[in-house]
Amino acid sequence: MKLPPGHPQSNDPKLVCKLHKSIYGLKQSPHAWYAKLSTVLTELGFTRSNADHSSFVRIKFDERLMVLIYVDDLIVTGNNHAAITSLKNNFHQQFSTKDLGVLKYFLGIEMTTSHKWLFFNQRKYVLDLLCEVDMLECKPTKTPLDNKLQLTLDEESFDQPQLYQKMVGKLIYLTITRSGLSHSVSIVSQFMHSLTAAHMMIVKWILRYLKCTIGRGILMQNHDHTQILGYTDVDWAGNNLDRKFTTGYCIFVGENLVSWKSKKQLVVAHSSIEAEYCAMTSTAFELI
Numbered sequence: 548m549k550l551p552p553g554h555p556q557s558n559d560p561k562l563v564c565k566l567h568k569s570i571y572g573l574k575q576s577p578h579a580w581y582a583k584l585s586t587v588l589t590e591l592g593f594t595r596s597n598a599d600h601s602s603f604v605r606i607k608f609d610e611r612l613m614v615l616i617y618v619d620d621l622i623v624t625g626n627n628h629a630a631i632t633s634l635k636n637n638f639h640q641q642f643s644t645k646d647l648g649v650l651k652y653f654l655g656i657e658m659t660t661s662h663k664w665l666f667f668n669q670r671k672y673v674l675d676l677l678c679e680v681d682m683l684e685c686k687p688t689k690t691p692l693d694n695k696l697q698l699t700l701d702e703e704s705f706d707q708p709q710l711y712q713k714m715v716g717k718l719i720y721l722t723i724t725r726s727g728l729s730h731s732v733s734i735v736s737q738f739m740h741s742l743t744a745a746h747m748m749i750v751k752w753i754l755r756y757l758k759c760t761i762g763r764g765i766l767m768q769n770h771d772h773t774q775i776l777g778y779t780d781v782d783w784a785g786n787n788l789d790r791k792f793t794t795g796y797c798i799f800v801g802e803n804l805v806s807w808k809s810k811k812q813l814v815v816a817h818s819s820i821e822a823e824y825c826a827m828t829s830t831a832f833e834l835i
Contacts, residue, residue, distance in 0.1 A: 668764025687759030702743035
């Protein structure tokens with residue numbers, strides 16, 4: 548690294564700083580690390596996914612390996628134990644790595660395995676969230692949203708927008724394993740900069756629902772096929788503030804839920820048929 552301005556020897560262009568360890572604050576460091584790691588994986592026969600650049604796959608005859616990347620944390624999985632061990636040895640030769648064993652906890656997501664199924668949930672994340680907002684002893688509710696909810700902007704404004712934004716941000720991360728929260732969280736995320744006390748009550752309602760369903764998550768099972776199936780629905784002119792419609796879909800692969808979304812659209816549909824076509828279009832994109 549070049550000597551910083553003002554250093555007594557900064558006028559000598561031949562002198563540089565010797566780094567004893569990597570500097571994570573540099574903007575170039577994530578790009579350089581990803582370039583190095585992707586080059587090593589490519590040399591080992593892996594192909595980067597076009598849909599997700601953090602996913603690398605290697606398929607050789609009956610052998611299938613997948614590597615998922617989050618900064619410098621890697622998940623390695625596949626159907627050949629010897630190939631996984633060989634890949635780990637290659638990593639040890641290229642980088643300073645630590646093998647943490649069988650995956651149990653990753654980025655706030657807990658994983659339980661058996662020979663028949665995989666179960667993902669965010670139980671600890673939910674408990675930490677409830678403790679943070681002092682709602683661990685709150686009265687639980689069985690629905691993620693009040694079925695009599697009427698959105699309005701005429702209520703008294705909420706004087707702690709940072710708290711609201713922080714809580715909604717944590718709820719958005721929860722939708723990774725909690726598909727049932729997608730619609731309610733998408734509603735509260737629409738009022739991040741023009742919120743009222745009523746919107747804060749919706750967030751507290753969602754937290755009360757989490758208290759009732761702390762251990763819920765996603766169950767993955769082997770059903771001996773990989774058929775892709777999608778369901779979609781639309782709420783035509785369901786938003787009483789601007790009459791825009793909300794679309795939602797869920798995608799199954801081999802009868803396992805793998806993708807879901809609930810989103811308020813940017814346009815106002817002139818008819819329910821138009822809204823249905825828009826919903827089916829977005830679902831078809833996801834299926835493809």
